[in-house]
Amino acid sequence: MNWQISKLNDSLKANIQTQIDIKTKPLGSLGQLESLAMQLSLIAQTHNTELKAERCTILIFAADHGIADAGVSIAPSEVTGQMVANFIEGGAAINCFCRVNQINLKVIDAGVKFPPNIQSEHLINQWISAGTLNIAEQSAMTLTQATKAIEKGACVAKAQIEQGTDVIGFGDMGIANTSSASALLCVLLAQPAEQTVGRGTGISDEQFECKKALVQQAIERVLIKHEKTDLSQLNSLSMFELLAELGGFEIAQMVGAMLKTAELGKPVVVDGFIVSVAALIAYKVNQNIADYFIFAHQSNEQAHLAILNYFDASPLLQLNLRLGEGTGAALAMPLIKSAVEFYNHMATFEHANISAVG
Numbered sequence: 001m002n003w004q005i006s007k008l009n010d011s012l013k014a015n016i017q018t019q020i021d022i023k024t025k026p027l028g029s030l031g032q033l034e035s036l037a038m039q040l041s042l043i044a045q046t047h048n049t050e051l052k053a054e055r056c057t058i059l060i061f062a063a064d065h066g067i068a069d070a071g072v073s074i075a076p077s078e079v080t081g082q083m084v085a086n087f088i089e090g091g092a093a094i095n096c097f098c099r100v101n102q103i104n105l106k107v108i109d110a111g112v113k114f115p116p117n118i119q120s121e122h123l124i125n126q127w128i129s130a131g132t133l134n135i136a137e138q139s140a141m142t143l144t145q146a147t148k149a150i151e152k153g154a155c156v157a158k159a160q161i162e163q164g165t166d167v168i169g170f171g172d173m174g175i176a177n178t179s180s181a182s183a184l185l186c187v188l189l190a191q192p193a194e195q196t197v198g199r200g201t202g203i204s205d206e207q208f209e210c211k212k213a214l215v216q217q218a219i220e221r222v223l224i225k226h227e228k229t230d231l232s233q234l235n236s237l238s239m240f241e242l243l244a245e246l247g248g249f250e251i252a253q254m255v256g257a258m259l260k261t262a263e264l265g266k267p268v269v270v271d272g273f274i275v276s277v278a279a280l281i282a283y284k285v286n287q288n289i290a291d292y293f294i295f296a297h298q299s300n301e302q303a304h305l306a307i308l309n310y311f312d313a314s315p316l317l318q319l320n321l322r323l324g325e326g327t328g329a330a331l332a333m334p335l336i337k338s339a340v341e342f343y344n345h346m347a348t349f350e351h352a353n354i355s356a357v358g
């Protein structure tokens with residue numbers, strides 16, 4: 001798979017900055033909203049036409065994880081499917097935030113083990129298998145499944161953009177997916193499980209110790225299988241191989257969807273820990289995607305900060321969220337819309353007859 005993600009054209013920067021600076025405000029006074037307007041203009045490849053963030057969509061990718069059976073979460077795998085039903089019925093936190101901020105919501109079944117028996121235009125069936133296998137013991141999925149997941153993710157993002165979405169926010173749902181995300185991060189950042197594993201949904205001390213040991217076991221398994229002695233040597237694995245070893249169907253589909261979103265020139269709003277791991281994998285596939293990332297918030301999951309630091313990112317919000325579902329991304333959408341609105345419609349000094357200030 002070859003992704004054609006345009007590098008942002010820095011030569012537009014000076015003109016965009018002028019558009020921002022002629023607005024009726026002291027220079028730089030809209031702080032991070034100004035950088036956001038700059039980024040959105042560069043993504044839209046324009047300095048003199050209106051930006052668009054009217055139609056925002058959150059895509060929640062849902063799937064299950066074999067390692068859940070080892071008790072690494074506060075909840076069993078059944079809850080993934082039950083939460084999917086909750087999303088479709090409008091009862092989850094993400095539904096509240098989407099409603100109040102007029103965001104479209106689509107839920108993608110990427111591999112839920114106990115899928116609810118419901119049909120809805122908001123539920124997209126991209127099921128690959130009934131969850132992954134237990135990564136502590138064997139590969140999560142086959143290479144064919146990893147490839148298929150990336151392709152399916154790309155398809156859903158393309159369809160949303162063809163239907164007129166301006167901005168896509170990414171969310172996840174999957175019991176035990178922080179174990180998979182932490183294991184992936186061990187390889188991506190060459191760090192031991194001790195550094196990358198957090199408490200996910202809020203597990204006990206005992207479960208936390210067990211989770212760290214299992215994630216470390218998963219890493220040791222991959223090292224042995226690929227005849228490596230050191231984590232840093234695993235950087236020879238392709239992102240397909242990495243996802244097949246330690247990933248999840250929702251994580252792999254997000255990777256494809258993010259790459260396609262950037263390829264089609266739209267911003268990628270990154271939610272919390274799991275989504276950020278998918279973003280890091282997408283970045284390893286094509287580094288140009290980094291310019292399209294808008295990091296919505298800093299999750300309370302401890303290793304999220306390491307990923308934000310990796311990208312030198314200043315997330316828009318710091319609310320101690322650790323829910324997932326795209327909740328942080330949904331809460332950041334009004335800020336994105338606000339950046340677009342001031343860029344498009346705030347009066348200039350000239351129009352408002354205000355003498356330019358220094």
Ligand SMILES: O=C(O)c1ccc[n+]([C@@H]2O[C@H](COP(=O)([O-])O)[C@@H](O)[C@H]2O)c1
Binds near residue numbers: 075173176199202271
């Ligand atoms: O997005 C985050 O930062 C985040 C942090 C902790 C937990 N979660 C959510 O909680 C679930 C995974 O947690 P766990 O403990 O089951 O691995 C999954 O549905 C995630 O969406 C999400």
Ligand SMILES: Cc1cc2nc[nH]c2cc1C
Binds near residue numbers: 074075079172324
């Ligand atoms: C209830 C519940 C809701 C969630 N939403 C995202 N992950 C979740 C995990 C649980 C357990």
